[in-house]
Amino acid sequence: MASLALIPLLGIMSLVLVSTYFPVFKAMDNIVYESMEEMMPLVRLExxxxxxxxxxNDYLIHQNPEERENWKRLIASVDNQLQAAMEKMKFEEERSALQEIEQSWQQRRSEGWAIINNPEGLSALQLGEAMExxxxxxxxxxxxIEVQHEEMHQFIHHEYLRTKGSRRGHCLSQC
Structure with missing residues (x-):
């Protein structure tokens, strides 16, 4: 008979545990997702x-044709890493920041090709200035990219504090 009286108490305790720990697990999942799934593609891109x-730079100094091929290969690598990072970003702000990075990269690509190809017949001094x-x-x-890293670190830190606060009995929505 006494065990029947404990069933409602066990039910209430189970409900409290579930309502407390599921948000903690969700917050921890956000931290892991943000750090592994979104930050690693940015590290690879950087x-x-x-x-x-x-x-x-090396092509300008040595005029070695291998540097032209190396530049092509590295352009493809940056393009691939940009695409991979874009696919992992879940927030619109992150995707928007990556789109700005991509536009800037397109300009840098053009600058690099202009240095390697020198279509305007620039002097060595002018090419040096273009290189700088x-x-x-x-x-x-x-x-x-470093700015985007910092914003993600701040998000992760915030999620960590929310999770830590919820373990101590604070409400997740107040953190």
Whole structure:
């Protein structure tokens, strides 16, 4: 008989546990998704951009035709990483930021080809200045990705604090 009296208490405890821990698990899932599924493609994109800076520089200095092929290969790598990152972004703000990065990348590609091909017949001094501008623009592009990384880190930190607060009995909607 006493065990029957405990059934409603067990039901209430189960309901409290489910209503408390499911939001915690959902918040933890958001943290894992954001860090692994969205940030890793940005890391790969940033690495591809870093590698793509050098072929126009090296071609300008050494006039080695292999650098032209290397540039083509690295362009394809950056394009692939951009596409992969775009597919993983779940928030419109993230996709919009990546679209801006993609537009900037298209301009950098044109600048790099202009240095390698020199269609305007620029002097060595002018090509050197174009190269300096290209480098500056590429690192500005890489900085745009760093900004997106920072925003994601802030989101993850916020989700972590929400989850931590809910474990201590605070409501998730108030965190």
């Amino acid at each position: 690495n591809a951009l870093h590698r793509s800076v050098m072929p126009p 501008q290209f480098d500056a623009n590429m690192y500005q592009l890489i900085d745009q």
